[in-house]
Amino acid sequence: MSDRIFGVFGLLLAAFYLWQATQIELSFISDPFGPKAFPYMIGIVLAVASAIVVLKPDTEPEWPSFPRLFEIGMATAVMIAYAMFLKEYGFVACTAVAAAYLSWRLGAAPLSAVIAGIAIAIGIYVIFHLVLGLSLARGPWGF
Amino acid sequence: MDTLASLADGFAVALTWQNLFLALIGCFLGTIIGALPGLGPSNGVAILIPLAFTLGLPATPALILLTSVYYGAMYGGRISSILLNIPGDEPALMTTLDGYPMARAGKAGEALAISGIASFVGAFFATWGLVFLAPQLVKVALLFGPAEYFALFVLAFATLGGVASRNQAKAAFAAALGLGIATIGVDGQTGVPRFAFGEVHLYDGIDFLVAIVGLFALSEVFIFLEHRAGGSGADGAMKVGRVIPRWKMVRETVPAMGRSTILGFIAGVLPGAGASLGSFISYTFEKRISDRNGTFGKGDPRGIAAPEAGNNAAAGGALVPMLALGVPGSGTTAVLLAMLLALNITPGPLLFQQNPDVVWGLIAALFIGNLMLLAMNLPMVSLFVRVLLIPTRYLMPAVAMISFVGIYGISGSTFDLMVMIAFGVLGWVLRKLDVPLVPIILGVLLGDQMEKNLRRAMTIHDGDWTMLFNSWLAIGLWAFAIVGFVLPLIVGRYFRPKIADEPIAEGADPD
Numbered sequence: 001m002s003d004r005i006f007g008v009f010g011l012l013l014a015a016f017y018l019w020q021a022t023q024i025e026l027s028f029i030s031d032p033f034g035p036k037a038f039p040y041m042i043g044i045v046l047a048v049a050s051a052i053v054v055l056k057p058d059t060e061p062e063w064p065s066f067p068r069l070f071e072i073g074m075a076t077a078v079m080i081a082y083a084m085f086l087k088e089y090g091f092v093a094c095t096a097v098a099a100a101y102l103s104w105r106l107g108a109a110p111l112s113a114v115i116a117g118i119a120i121a122i123g124i125y126v127i128f129h130l131v132l133g134l135s136l137a138r139g140p141w142g143f
Numbered sequence: 144m145d146t147l148a149s150l151a152d153g154f155a156v157a158l159t160w161q162n163l164f165l166a167l168i169g170c171f172l173g174t175i176i177g178a179l180p181g182l183g184p185s186n187g188v189a190i191l192i193p194l195a196f197t198l199g200l201p202a203t204p205a206l207i208l209l210t211s212v213y214y215g216a217m218y219g220g221r222i223s224s225i226l227l228n229i230p231g232d233e234p235a236l237m238t239t240l241d242g243y244p245m246a247r248a249g250k251a252g253e254a255l256a257i258s259g260i261a262s263f264v265g266a267f268f269a270t271w272g273l274v275f276l277a278p279q280l281v282k283v284a285l286l287f288g289p290a291e292y293f294a295l296f297v298l299a300f301a302t303l304g305g306v307a308s309r310n311q312a313k314a315a316f317a318a319a320l321g322l323g324i325a326t327i328g329v330d331g332q333t334g335v336p337r338f339a340f341g342e343v344h345l346y347d348g349i350d351f352l353v354a355i356v357g358l359f360a361l362s363e364v365f366i367f368l369e370h371r372a373g374g375s376g377a378d379g380a381m382k383v384g385r386v387i388p389r390w391k392m393v394r395e396t397v398p399a400m401g402r403s404t405i406l407g408f409i410a411g412v413l414p415g416a417g418a419s420l421g422s423f424i425s426y427t428f429e430k431r432i433s434d435r436n437g438t439f440g441k442g443d444p445r446g447i448a449a450p451e452a453g454n455n456a457a458a459g460g461a462l463v464p465m466l467a468l469g470v471p472g473s474g475t476t477a478v479l480l481a482m483l484l485a486l487n488i489t490p491g492p493l494l495f496q497q498n499p500d501v502v503w504g505l506i507a508a509l510f511i512g513n514l515m516l517l518a519m520n521l522p523m524v525s526l527f528v529r530v531l532l533i534p535t536r537y538l539m540p541a542v543a544m545i546s547f548v549g550i551y552g553i554s555g556s557t558f559d560l561m562v563m564i565a566f567g568v569l570g571w572v573l574r575k576l577d578v579p580l581v582p583i584i585l586g587v588l589l590g591d592q593m594e595k596n597l598r599r600a601m602t603i604h605d606g607d608w609t610m611l612f613n614s615w616l617a618i619g620l621w622a623f624a625i626v627g628f629v630l631p632l633i634v635g636r637y638f639r640p641k642i643a644d645e646p647i648a649e650g651a652d653p654d
Contacts, residue, residue, distance in 0.1 A: 024335060025335055033598040035332070035333050042319050048315070052312035071368055083561055083564065086551070100540075103536050105368060123541075134194070134552050
């Protein structure tokens with residue numbers, strides 16, 4: 001079933017891609033092939049491959065239970081929040097929080113997760129910023 | 144003898160303190176990356192590329208660093224296979240079959256030593272193979288016109304989909320998805336934006352480094368979150384024992400190493416096969432010809448020597464098409480290709496002519512790196528064993544954060560981080576659905592070149608399609624592509640690693 005859904009999704013994606021390809025505006029300079037032809041070819045391969053997946057699905061993969069899916073969703077949310085707040089609060093603070101969260105969810109006890117988060121943040125900051133001179137997001141406290 | 148002279152020049156390039164130091168760091172990091180379950184050559188190198196890039200290393204040193212990591216990871220994968228029965232990366236899967244029984248019999252140290260020597264033999268002779276085969280391939284490649292190149296790219300996708308994946312339709316889907324992603328952005332030839340939806344960030348296209356780190360490294364974090372593999376391997380902390388093997392044991396395994404090196408190298412050179420297949424073929428072949436007393440699978444040293452020589456030889460072999468043609472044969476070489484493209488170097492025949500210092504410096508560094516790895520992996524192996532004690536609950540957050548640092552370091556753009564997270568989730572879903580990730584990466588990397596060559600061929604011949612097949616070289620490539628894609632469908636599951644059909648492969652790292 002998963003494969004059929006995936007295949008249908010692939011067909012929709014291919015249709016959308018092909019439709020968008022027709023919308024590409026041509027400019028006054030062009031080669032005999034043009035900017036549209038290659039996307040058309042890709043779109044067709046995408047559609048054919050998806051159709052085959054719909055018709056001949058594999059065995060069902062083992063999807064995680066709902067709590068596990070929720071776990072992945074939460075981790076994604078934390079990462080998105082990390083990316084958004086990075087410039088505002090700086091690298092060290094954001095990284096400590098995100099790394100502590102991930103470490104906690106991967107099974108560390110809360111206290112050791114917090115320590116691990118701080119250690120990872122400071123460790124990366126020291127190695128990559130202080131030693132190697134990589135520019136990291138600077139927060140309101142200068143790090 | 145041109146080749147040897149070039150190689151000598153290469154040593155002159157590689158033997159600077161900076162390059163030696165980078166090779167040492169690379170070998171060390173690589174061994175650790177290979178040894179840690181959950182980190183393999185492709186995602187290890189993927190995380191390090193943005194870093195090497197932002198550190199502003201020039202091409203040769205950067206490449207030396209990353210290929211040392213690549214070779215190192217091939218060595219390191221065996222450590223956890225032998226001690227914990229968990230392959231450190233996918234190519235080391237076959238090493239568990241005889242390595243773990245040997246370790247349980249109290250011969251862990253000898254198993255590590257034999258596999259270390261086998262790794263060295265495989266990698267060393269494969270590097271010689273690279274030295275002699277790559278220039279020959281370059282000579283052929285110089286005859287290629289745009290039409291032949293287009294056929295070559297099709298060939299790479301076809302064999303990758305045909306040989307290395309279980310479901311050809313899904314491999315084709317993955318390749319098309321990757322190529323589709325590559326078409327996003329302003330068209331290089333006419334200057335019109337494609338699939339940009341008016342979003343300024345998309346005009347430049349999607350940075351392949353962002354896609355690679357997301358697909359390979361972040362998706363691994365999600366896999367671990369899903370299974371919450373919180374425990375470390377520490378419970379199996381084994382005594383390593385003597386790390387110098389008896390001479391008799393080494394002598395017994397030499398023929399196995401020799402045969403496996405040749406098989407592994409060939410598997411590596413073929414596009415789409417890679418190191419996992421190299422170690423699989425070597426092990427099965429060795430088992431078929433020398434397992435007379437049924438000792439394979441119960442701790443036969445030859446059962447460790449064969450897959451380890453095989454996967455290291457394949458790692459060297461996979462560099463041949465990557466350097467000489469610009470078409471990678473495996474996941475990790477695709478990632479290395481990304482590194483070259485990020486540095487504005489296009490591999491292929493012209494690389495050998497215009498930047499011989501890069502090519503030969505790299506090859507010389509591989510020889511040096513191999514010696515370093517042998518030294519690290521025989522006497523110092525206990526050091527790496529200790530690294531295995533890091534639990535994943537601390538390791539994976541660090542991996543995720545270093546991925547963010549690398550991508551942020553390139554552009555400082557929040558948008559890129561978001562795209563990377565999206566690729567991470569996409570990678571996780573596709574892995575669950577058993578869609579291979581390597582064709583996606585290959586598509587993203589090669590899409591631009593592929594289209595450029597196709598359109599160039601069409602421009603030369605004024606849009607005549609049949610001209611794609613107008614030379615024997617092109618026809619040969621097309622034929623090979625069709626055979627590579629169709630034959631595995633017919634011959635079926637005969638050539639494919641059986642173990643890869645089991646669910647364990649889902650979380651595995653594409654070599």
